[in-house]
Amino acid sequence: xxxxxxxxxxxxxxxxxxxxxxxxxxxxxxxxxxxxxxxxxxxxxxxxxxxxxxxxxxxxxxxxxxxxxxxxxxxxxxxxxxxxxxxxxxxxxxxxxxxxxxxxxxxxxxxx
Amino acid sequence: xxxxxxxxxxxxxxxxxxxxxxxxxxxxxxxxxxxxxxxxxxxxxxxxxxxxxxxxxxxxxxxxxxxxxxxxxxxxxxxxxxxxxxxxxxxxxxxxxxxxxxxxxxxxxxxxxx
Numbered sequence: 001x002x003x004x005x006x007x008x009x010x011x012x013x014x015x016x017x018x019x020x021x022x023x024x025x026x027x028x029x030x031x032x033x034x035x036x037x038x039x040x041x042x043x044x045x046x047x048x049x050x051x052x053x054x055x056x057x058x059x060x061x062x063x064x065x066x067x068x069x070x071x072x073x074x075x076x077x078x079x080x081x082x083x084x085x086x087x088x089x090x091x092x093x094x095x096x097x098x099x100x101x102x103x104x105x106x107x108x109x110x111x112x
Numbered sequence: 113x114x115x116x117x118x119x120x121x122x123x124x125x126x127x128x129x130x131x132x133x134x135x136x137x138x139x140x141x142x143x144x145x146x147x148x149x150x151x152x153x154x155x156x157x158x159x160x161x162x163x164x165x166x167x168x169x170x171x172x173x174x175x176x177x178x179x180x181x182x183x184x185x186x187x188x189x190x191x192x193x194x195x196x197x198x199x200x201x202x203x204x205x206x207x208x209x210x211x212x213x214x215x216x217x218x219x220x221x222x223x224x225x226x
């Protein structure tokens with residue numbers, strides 16, 4: 001089954017404790033992206049990747065890092081999480097710019 | 113800069129009636145336009161897209177959308193609403209050239225009343 005998986009699905013952590021949210025897709029897509037969803041703000045793009053070792057900033061990259069060492073994986077790293085990064089995070093992948101994105105199930109992160 | 117506006121936070125419609133969820137956009141080049149739906153506690157699912165060609169595009173679950181270049185709009189429509197259509201709907205745009213940057217609207221909650 002074609003899918004995007006994210007782990008963990010739920011995470012509660014404390015300020016400053018480094019964490020990684022994993023994302024993996026099994027569709028051989030070149031393009032992958034991370035979003036955060038906040039009430040009243042919709043989805044905002046954090047980082048995206050157009051291929052292995054090619055990443056770029058979206059609209060809200062501050063406080064986040066990404067890497068793309070393999071085509072299927074695109075982890076999101078929070079080196080020093082803060083409470084304003086409490087949000088619902090989605091990973092997505094697509095075959096190209098004119099194709100739809102496939103979204104993962106989401107990761108709900110709470111930073112206290 | 114790219115932008116997307118969904119002017120209604122919530123739309124209420126009676127089951128069986130037609131529905132419209134509004135979206136307007138702003139991009140510097142030709143737009144690629146998308147509609148996604150989010151059911152409670154789920155990720156986003158693709159509904160339909162406009163890339164080029166016919167201004168009226170048809171998508172999943174009986175939804176359609178009309179691209180209007182002069183009004184820079186891409187409204188989502190359905191002739192007859194179902195209670196199961198109740199969900200959060202997002203419009204998204206990206207420019208046809210350049211980066212893989214997407215802009216999403218703030219979302220419109222559709223409530224279909226039985």
